[in-house]
Amino acid sequence: MSEEKMIPQASIKSDSEKQMDRKGFISWLSLGWLAFAGATGGFFTVMIRFLFPNVLFEPPQSFKIGYPDDFTIGKVNTNFKTKHAVWIVRNEEGIYALSTVCTHLGCTPNWLEVEQKYKCPCHGSGFRKTGINFEGPAPRPLERHAIYLADDGQIVIDKTKRYKWEKGEWETEDSFLKI
Amino acid sequence: MAKEDKKESLLKRLGESQVWKSIIRSGVPQSRRQRMYAVLGNVFLHLHPARLPKHAVKIGYTWCMGGLTFFLFVVLTITGILLMFYYRPTVEYAYTDMIDLTEQVPLGIMRELHRWGAHAMVLTVWLHMLRVFMTGAYKPPREFNWGVGVLLMFLTLFLSFTGYLLPWDQLAIWAVTVGTNMARATPFMGHEGPGASLLAIGDINLVHMGSDVRFALLGGRFVGEATLLRFYVLHCIAVPFIAMIFMAVHFWRIRKDGGISGPL
Numbered sequence: 001m002s003e004e005k006m007i008p009q010a011s012i013k014s015d016s017e018k019q020m021d022r023k024g025f026i027s028w029l030s031l032g033w034l035a036f037a038g039a040t041g042g043f044f045t046v047m048i049r050f051l052f053p054n055v056l057f058e059p060p061q062s063f064k065i066g067y068p069d070d071f072t073i074g075k076v077n078t079n080f081k082t083k084h085a086v087w088i089v090r091n092e093e094g095i096y097a098l099s100t101v102c103t104h105l106g107c108t109p110n111w112l113e114v115e116q117k118y119k120c121p122c123h124g125s126g127f128r129k130t131g132i133n134f135e136g137p138a139p140r141p142l143e144r145h146a147i148y149l150a151d152d153g154q155i156v157i158d159k160t161k162r163y164k165w166e167k168g169e170w171e172t173e174d175s176f177l178k179i
Numbered sequence: 180m181a182k183e184d185k186k187e188s189l190l191k192r193l194g195e196s197q198v199w200k201s202i203i204r205s206g207v208p209q210s211r212r213q214r215m216y217a218v219l220g221n222v223f224l225h226l227h228p229a230r231l232p233k234h235a236v237k238i239g240y241t242w243c244m245g246g247l248t249f250f251l252f253v254v255l256t257i258t259g260i261l262l263m264f265y266y267r268p269t270v271e272y273a274y275t276d277m278i279d280l281t282e283q284v285p286l287g288i289m290r291e292l293h294r295w296g297a298h299a300m301v302l303t304v305w306l307h308m309l310r311v312f313m314t315g316a317y318k319p320p321r322e323f324n325w326g327v328g329v330l331l332m333f334l335t336l337f338l339s340f341t342g343y344l345l346p347w348d349q350l351a352i353w354a355v356t357v358g359t360n361m362a363r364a365t366p367f368m369g370h371e372g373p374g375a376s377l378l379a380i381g382d383i384n385l386v387h388m389g390s391d392v393r394f395a396l397l398g399g400r401f402v403g404e405a406t407l408l409r410f411y412v413l414h415c416i417a418v419p420f421i422a423m424i425f426m427a428v429h430f431w432r433i434r435k436d437g438g439i440s441g442p443l
Contacts, residue, residue: 051395058399085401105357122353 059083064154068179071095076111076129086145086157087111087118089129094178097145097157098131104138118142132165141165146174228434235439240314244307249426251300258293259415266345268411270404273347297339304335316440324432327425334422341414347407355410356402362393369393 071090087098100108107122118127125136132141146161163175194206208214218224266276280290317325344355363371375386398405
């Protein structure tokens with residue numbers, strides 16, 4: 001049997017009419033791969049974006065805490081610690097909002113009224129009432145948040161802004177509310 | 180004699196029955212060759228090499244640490260699935276469900292098995308790596324498999340870390356708070372990391388506390404309800420799934436790279 005006869009004649013005829021040449025095949029192949037890569041890349045992008053929700057069920061970053069007269073001079077107010085992670089401290093000159101996040105590894109210290117210090121239960125860092133660190137492994141003072149008066153006379157805390165003592169930012173306006 | 184004949188014919192009949200043939204394909208293996216076929220034709224048995232060098236079963240050489248690690252992974256998978264029938268990953272129930280699992284649920288030891296098994300698995304992974312290092316089994320042609328092994332070690336540690344949060348007690352919450360704070364310093368992807376401040380359009384930072392890698396891990400700005408759920412899913416589904424894929428590669432490559440390494 002000759003080789004020609006082994007190949008089915010019908011199929012070779014019908015195929016040869018619409019057979020793709022090498023160039024056409026490669027361009028279609030590249031197009032196919034590009035589409036595949038695009039779809040896969042797009043899906044992975046969507047997957048990453050999926051992990052960042054549009055709505056957070058967390059307390060707002062900026063909130064009102066009441067009027068300046070609500071806070072006693074010389075006292076550390078711990079009412080906003082659990083929900084908002086700030087201490088409101090009133091002294092003779094005014095009010096400031098201290099972050100309750102320990103500057104060592106991020107635990108939450110406790111305000112000890114008798115010893116007049118913030119003491120972290122994780123590794124024993126201690127901070128003065130002002131937020132300055134004086135014992136334990138904490139490398140720098142606690143951070144302060146923006147504090148200012150709203151039009152209705154209430155105090156607003158803005159946690160998106162942070163003021164660091166070591167950068168001299170406690171002198172900045174809004175890091176301290178003069179009364 | 181008659182008894183022997185009867186046994187022989189029974190085996191023969193079993194081997195020729197349709198049920199046997201449909202499951203095992205080859206008849207009751209009689210020769211080495213047939214036994215080899217039976218092993219190769221079975222999905223579970225074929226993962227194992229059909230033949231081993233003598234030293235490979237010497238406990239003094241392998242310590243069986245890789246095998247023990249896999250055994251512990253199986254134990255942890257089974258006990259973990261059992262725990263999932265009771266544990267609810269919510270702030271309200273997580274801690275009490277965990278207490279229930281030890282004190283009220285029948286066989287309260289199931290949680291301890293999972294917990295101690297997890298500790299043991301971290302240990303066996305390290306000892307396995309020590310053995311591989313000491314016997315020089317990381318050298319070519321096995322260098323790729325060492326790399327896969329290092330990945331598996333990180334996955335084991337991450338499984339350990341994500342599982343640590345699930346009891347939702349003070350130790351868990353603060354340990355994970357401290358641990359995930361490290362992610363802040365990830366280059367470019369953490370908001371306190373090097374290069375993060377470069378990724379900005381004008382005054383707007385693209386990488387901030389609400390958009391960095393730590394946020395993706397926690398599902399929020401701090402360890403909370405979303406974190407518990409994310410860690411639960413990572414711990415029970417995502418990480419074991421990835422680990423299983425790499426384990427398959429790891430076991431496959433042991434054989435393709437020439438079996439267990441020989442004594443030096």
